Amino acid sequence: MSVFWSEVHEYLPFLLSGAEVTLQLSFISMAGGMILGFLTATGRLSGSRLIRWPLEAYVEIWRDTPLIVQLLLIYFSLPELGIILPAFWAGALGLTLNLSAYLSEVYRAAIQAVDEGQKSAAISLGMSPLQIYRRLIIPQAFVASLPTQGGYFIALLKDCSLVSFISVNELLRHATIVISNTFDSMNTYLMVALIYFIMSFTSARCVSWLERKLTPSRHTKGGVANVMPEAVEGITP
Template sequence: MIPEPLQAVGRSAWEALPTLLAAAPITLGYALAAMLFGLPLALLVALARLSRARPLRWVSGVYVSFMRGTPLLVQIFMLYYGLPAFGISVSPLVGGVLALTLNAAAYLSETMRASILSVPRGQREAALSLGLTPRQTLRLIVLPQAARVALPSLGNTLIGLVKDTSLVSVITVVELLRSAQLVIARTFEPFGPYLAAALIYWAISSALAWVQRRLEVRLSRPG
């Protein structure tokens, strides 16, 4: 016999499930958008940190240090509530994606920098001696190998972004966590909706981890 409190939790979780499932694509969309916009920015930052130009190294280093050294929640508040003080107003959608993108790019840039450095220097020198330009060497020789090395960390970052999207609920974005809160405000039963939201986060993260493992296996095959 299932205790009555557990039955109540199960009922509230089940009743909240349709609403939460409808919000799950929004959560996934925020994570994918931050990853999509964050990767090019991260590559630029990584190249700036590897540049011989000291100002580029300094500016990119400060950016990475600041974004990694401050809470994402504070960054969201600064962009959404702070930018209007400078005459720049952003919607919750733009503010959320922008904060997630800037934060993710800082972490991704360090992954990319380490991956680029992992490519043997001799390969770059050989490519240059064969007549390739530095840009061609980077695009054709270095980045394909660096991408293979970086894949596990990139996958982990995406999974982390899925969970970090819960923070954009503070600027009224109705994603997965915010949807659970709205259900709770209506039913006054917190545990079930939060449990259902946690299970959906878990399911999305597990699916992304499975895709990541499949890609790693495919890329590890010779030829």
């Protein structure tokens, strides 16, 4: 029997503690990405050219450079400018900024897809633009974009493995440490893959459940698959 399995009572908790960091990173980055993405989408749709142009540049820059390069820049190069972040927060910042660029496009498309007739109805009842945004457009756009957001969350969960490159002690980095002790890459990586699968699969089920709960009508079959970022590339102007 391999060293990994004979010492599994020691290595599995170690891997799981790494998985816990992965989950923490994912939730923090998702929350940050959603807030920042929403603000970016709102700014791009409502603002003057002065607001829109920098936001468009922001979105393009984060989408058109590799995440790993962004992470390396934030962790290794920002300190040269005097900005020193602990590895975990450097990773969270990179993931948040990257995700916000993608989510802002998701939100923008969902906001623009809200039925014009319903907007007209709201206007004709005397509602103000802000009220219409808050009470009609945001709730509908949020629910409509849930499956895509869920896909991005799962992609994020897996992208977290990239932060092992900047020495964040998450799942993949813990796996590397286990392998250097056991020399059993096969079993360790299989275990890591299984843990990622369980986390992703559970997230997908949770998002489907949320989606069903928020749209009492549509019983979406299958739920969120791994909708990759490319899925929304088409909406870039």
